[in-house]
Amino acid sequence: MMPLSQVYIGDQYRDTGWFGVFMTLLVAAFVLLNIRRARGGKDLYIRRIAGLNAIDEAIGRATEMGKPVLMVPGLSDTINAIAVQAVNIFAYVSRIAARFANPILLCCYNAAVYTYAQETIRDVYQSEGVADRYDPDSVRFVSDRQFAFAAGVSGLILREQTAATFFLGEFYAESLIFAETANSIGAIQVASSTETTQTPFFIAACDYVLIGDEFYAASAYLTRQPVLVGSLVGQDWSKLMIILMIILGTLFNTVQIQGKTTWERTKGVWSQIPERSVKQSDTFMSQLFKPQLEKVKVERPIDPNYVPEKGAGE
Amino acid sequence: MIPLLQAQAPATSFWSEAFNSSELWTKLIITLVVGLVVMVGLLYAPIRARKPIIAFFTFISGAYWVLLYLWPKPIDRQPGEMPLNTVETVSFWLADSNNVVVSFTQILTGFLLGLGIFSLLKIHLTKITKGHKDAFFSIVLLVSMGLMIWFGYADWFDRLGERGAMLDNRDNWGFTQYGRDFLFEGLLQQMDAAMFSVIAFYILSAAYRAFRVRSVEATILLSAALLVLLSLMGAVSFVWDENVKSIANGNPFILNFQLTEVAQWIRNTFQTSSIRGIQFGVGLGALAMGLRLWLSLEKPGSGS
Numbered sequence: 001m002m003p004l005s006q007v008y009i010g011d012q013y014r015d016t017g018w019f020g021v022f023m024t025l026l027v028a029a030f031v032l033l034n035i036r037r038a039r040g041g042k043d044l045y046i047r048r049i050a051g052l053n054a055i056d057e058a059i060g061r062a063t064e065m066g067k068p069v070l071m072v073p074g075l076s077d078t079i080n081a082i083a084v085q086a087v088n089i090f091a092y093v094s095r096i097a098a099r100f101a102n103p104i105l106l107c108c109y110n111a112a113v114y115t116y117a118q119e120t121i122r123d124v125y126q127s128e129g130v131a132d133r134y135d136p137d138s139v140r141f142v143s144d145r146q147f148a149f150a151a152g153v154s155g156l157i158l159r160e161q162t163a164a165t166f167f168l169g170e171f172y173a174e175s176l177i178f179a180e181t182a183n184s185i186g187a188i189q190v191a192s193s194t195e196t197t198q199t200p201f202f203i204a205a206c207d208y209v210l211i212g213d214e215f216y217a218a219s220a221y222l223t224r225q226p227v228l229v230g231s232l233v234g235q236d237w238s239k240l241m242i243i244l245m246i247i248l249g250t251l252f253n254t255v256q257i258q259g260k261t262t263w264e265r266t267k268g269v270w271s272q273i274p275e276r277s278v279k280q281s282d283t284f285m286s287q288l289f290k291p292q293l294e295k296v297k298v299e300r301p302i303d304p305n306y307v308p309e310k311g312a313g314e
Numbered sequence: 315m316i317p318l319l320q321a322q323a324p325a326t327s328f329w330s331e332a333f334n335s336s337e338l339w340t341k342l343i344i345t346l347v348v349g350l351v352v353m354v355g356l357l358y359a360p361i362r363a364r365k366p367i368i369a370f371f372t373f374i375s376g377a378y379w380v381l382l383y384l385w386p387k388p389i390d391r392q393p394g395e396m397p398l399n400t401v402e403t404v405s406f407w408l409a410d411s412n413n414v415v416v417s418f419t420q421i422l423t424g425f426l427l428g429l430g431i432f433s434l435l436k437i438h439l440t441k442i443t444k445g446h447k448d449a450f451f452s453i454v455l456l457v458s459m460g461l462m463i464w465f466g467y468a469d470w471f472d473r474l475g476e477r478g479a480m481l482d483n484r485d486n487w488g489f490t491q492y493g494r495d496f497l498f499e500g501l502l503q504q505m506d507a508a509m510f511s512v513i514a515f516y517i518l519s520a521a522y523r524a525f526r527v528r529s530v531e532a533t534i535l536l537s538a539a540l541l542v543l544l545s546l547m548g549a550v551s552f553v554w555d556e557n558v559k560s561i562a563n564g565n566p567f568i569l570n571f572q573l574t575e576v577a578q579w580i581r582n583t584f585q586t587s588s589i590r591g592i593q594f595g596v597g598l599g600a601l602a603m604g605l606r607l608w609l610s611l612e613k614p615g616s617g618s
Contacts, residue, residue: 007388007398007399007402008386008399008401009386009389010386010387010388010389011386011387011388011389012383012386012387013386014389021383024601027598027601028601028605031601031602031605031606032605035611081600081607084612085599085603088612108430111423111426111428111430112422112423112426114426114430114433115426115429137437137440140433141430141433144427144430145502145506146506147506147509148505148506150509151505151509159448173510173513174509174513176513176517176520177513177516179520180516180519180520183520183523194600196592196593196596199592201517201520203524204520204521204523205520211592212591212592212595213592213595213598213599215596215599216602227611227612228606231603232602234602235595235598235599235602238598239594239595239598296389296390297390298388298389298390298398300391300392300395300396300398300402301395302394303394303396306393306394308393308394
């Protein structure tokens, strides 16, 4: 039975489990520290991102052609950080489009994202002083079924002959349907998917692709708001930390794996064994990232009112 | 598996009351009243006060998840067990609340789906009444939506009733069940499958464009793709590998040039590491974004 003092530790902190929590807190600290630095007036550098420079070019082209700009904030099941970020970028696109009286179409897969997008885009038009140009039907809910949504958006692209399309957010199998349909009518395309499996499809079919965290860097790049720029630099610090850990891990593993050992650690307990070559699971890095949890029994009183659910314990 | 994941909320926890009990009804009424008060309060709140109210609720909601992540989780918790101390009392309470808090999102989504349907109706009814050139498609959409809702609900009600268990057998089906089956399995699922299969042709056209030799990068991409494609063709990889083996004559270095080895090397060395690199970036971005949203540092539409 486990001593009472160890019950306080918490399941997620057992063995080397604390390391993951510590790293997450460290990343959060980096982000918050850099937001503070940026707010304090520190000039922070962001590298050039081609896909984001193309946004103005794409809207300009749509304005010249007098055709709409189509935006899709992905297929998030609920309103999450990815959908919010996509709508934030679309707010920038809509602002430029509003200035040039260019029609827009924003197609939503999720009703929650639809309401958020509608509010945000309406605010953009109001803040530009052109509230009369805002068409409430320009932000629309299409369907919350993947391929019904794909068919609906593809139909819109073909019927409206959009000049520029922006596919930013969570995309799955339908990504290529969108990209190829827009390509078939010659629309300029800027795309990004947080799903790594879909990024190659966008790279193959679209003009500009934001890869990985460039998607999250977009707001900072476009607006240079201190909070966003600071957050981006915090992410860069975190990436440097990860790179450092990869290098150290490679070195540690390379050195350790050459040697012999007479100790083995199983389920968090060290025991002496006959000499053998070091295995991958014996290395320091492996043990740091893979907590070995021994099975423990904690005896607790049973609730007198507890009624086991039917089938429980079978 | 971690025992916590298997744990069931005990029947007497704060988050679950017995069906139709007075405690359940009291909690439902209190929740409804609080919800309505918050909603009315937000509607009538001065515009300047809305931001701090939203920031407060966002912080409280986010704090729950942060607490759930950081607070020591109970070790070896079994159903029906009582906490040993204050730390465990909080962790039990947090773990039991998880399902309830998650269902808040579903309730909100349910309300918001109504707004989505309103948007669809508004756009397509306007098209129909104004005699838009694509009004026919709008009629098809609205009729399909109406039929699917009617047959879906009618079938659901039938299955809730006394005949529910009998409806698992197709012989007992009536008009409603055949209607739902035709619309859902016969039409919708088939059309979904048709849309999905279109992707195969799009892959071909996209790959053709992407793999044309236009630049050094495109050539490298083409070569790598060709090698991986060929390695998946059994006959080609067999002939290639056998030839390499005969030339190598046991030389381990030359054996590396077997097609399957080269393809595996491309996957393991380039593909996997690139994907992991991208995933690190995406994960960090999501964490930073979540942090900004939680602390209300991110303004709505801050991309503009």
